Amino acid sequence: MSLVRIEASDLRNIESASFTPSLRLNFLVGPNASGKTSLLEAIYLLGRARSFRTPQVNQLIRFGQPALTVMGKIEGDERSFPIGIRVARGQREIHLAGRTVQSSAELIRAFPVLIIQPASVTLLEGAPKQRRQFLDFGVFHEDPGYLDHWRRYVKVLSQRNILLRENRLRELPPWTHELARYGTIIANARQRYAESLEPFFWAMGKHFFSKAPFEIRLHAGWDTTKSLESILQQEIATDVRQGYTQSGPHKGDFSVILADRPVKAYLSRGQMKLLVYALLLAQSRLMEERTGAAGCVLIDDVASELDDHNKQRLLALLGEGQTQYFVTATRRDIIEDSLDSDAAVFQVEHGQLTRA
Ligand SMILES: Nc1ncnc2c1ncn2[C@@H]1O[C@H](COP(=O)(O)OP(=O)(O)OP(=O)(O)O)[C@@H](O)[C@H]1O
Numbered sequence: 001m002s003l004v005r006i007e008a009s010d011l012r013n014i015e016s017a018s019f020t021p022s023l024r025l026n027f028l029v030g031p032n033a034s035g036k037t038s039l040l041e042a043i044y045l046l047g048r049a050r051s052f053r054t055p056q057v058n059q060l061i062r063f064g065q066p067a068l069t070v071m072g073k074i075e076g077d078e079r080s081f082p083i084g085i086r087v088a089r090g091q092r093e094i095h096l097a098g099r100t101v102q103s104s105a106e107l108i109r110a111f112p113v114l115i116i117q118p119a120s121v122t123l124l125e126g127a128p129k130q131r132r133q134f135l136d137f138g139v140f141h142e143d144p145g146y147l148d149h150w151r152r153y154v155k156v157l158s159q160r161n162i163l164l165r166e167n168r169l170r171e172l173p174p175w176t177h178e179l180a181r182y183g184t185i186i187a188n189a190r191q192r193y194a195e196s197l198e199p200f201f202w203a204m205g206k207h208f209f210s211k212a213p214f215e216i217r218l219h220a221g222w223d224t225t226k227s228l229e230s231i232l233q234q235e236i237a238t239d240v241r242q243g244y245t246q247s248g249p250h251k252g253d254f255s256v257i258l259a260d261r262p263v264k265a266y267l268s269r270g271q272m273k274l275l276v277y278a279l280l281l282a283q284s285r286l287m288e289e290r291t292g293a294a295g296c297v298l299i300d301d302v303a304s305e306l307d308d309h310n311k312q313r314l315l316a317l318l319g320e321g322q323t324q325y326f327v328t329a330t331r332r333d334i335i336e337d338s339l340d341s342d343a344a345v346f347q348v349e350h351g352q353l354t355r356a
């Protein structure tokens, strides 16, 4: 599945830009503030209906304009279809294959996009929420029932929390039962996903690290030597005191372990970054393997904080497989060695692109 055409208008410094990318490797090259990240934002918006830099998607609208639009054409093995998004202040409209759709879930399924950027290192260094989102994005693409289970879980969780806060203990048992049921399904699905991701993670990690394979250690969100239902029952008194449910997959997390130590504690910053890149590329490879053709991977500021050797290894990796990449760099010489016949270079200046 590839993006074969893209048109963006009034997005950050892009007044109007359109281009026909390569189905494999695309390099966006230009000086600082030329609009490279803005172009990646345009593609990300098409696949996720949100920004990768700000929770306020409105901030992407070009100053002084009422709305932004991004339109794209997706081509897969069997079908091709248009997708589009319009963001006006306080309003978002998603178009998919000629229909207006309400939920971004359909878009996310139709056009999977991953972003790798310098700030991605927070995936392993930051709060657990980001790691849960990483897992959930992967499981969502693997398991058609996952979204529905997740939505039910969230609904039951919020109802149970209301009962806890209002001390309505007699009404609690059926909600506890349902929460445990969906919570266990979610944790099991995440576990299966982590297991299928691990070999891909090793394969990617091997390009940057010579040491023993990394382990993805999942934390379900409760002590799994017991059932979630028994834990929830055991914790009712503290849940009531705190006014919310302490255990369950909404508290899930994972850590990466190397030789029995959590990597977070001792890898260098550059190594952490490479490890996160390996993890994200593994997710995209797994998706490619399972769905036949992955969506696309955006890599912003590819050279940032990587030494020449690792940067070359990373770029060499992008030459494999079927995934479509959009990679930004400030200078052409950064990417020169990885230019093959499948690669396209676009020069970005003042929010405009030209094929170089
Ligand atoms: N809402 C907006 N409206 C107009 N311009 C904006 C808006 N938001 C950001 N900009 C400007 O758009 C320009 C392009 O930003 P962008 O982040 O795309 O640059 P870049 O090419 O990625 O630069 P760098 O190499 O420094 O990362 C910047 O000058 C930025 O200040």
Ligand SMILES: [Mg+2]
Binding pocket: 036, 037, 038, 300, 301
């Ligand atoms: Mg940038």
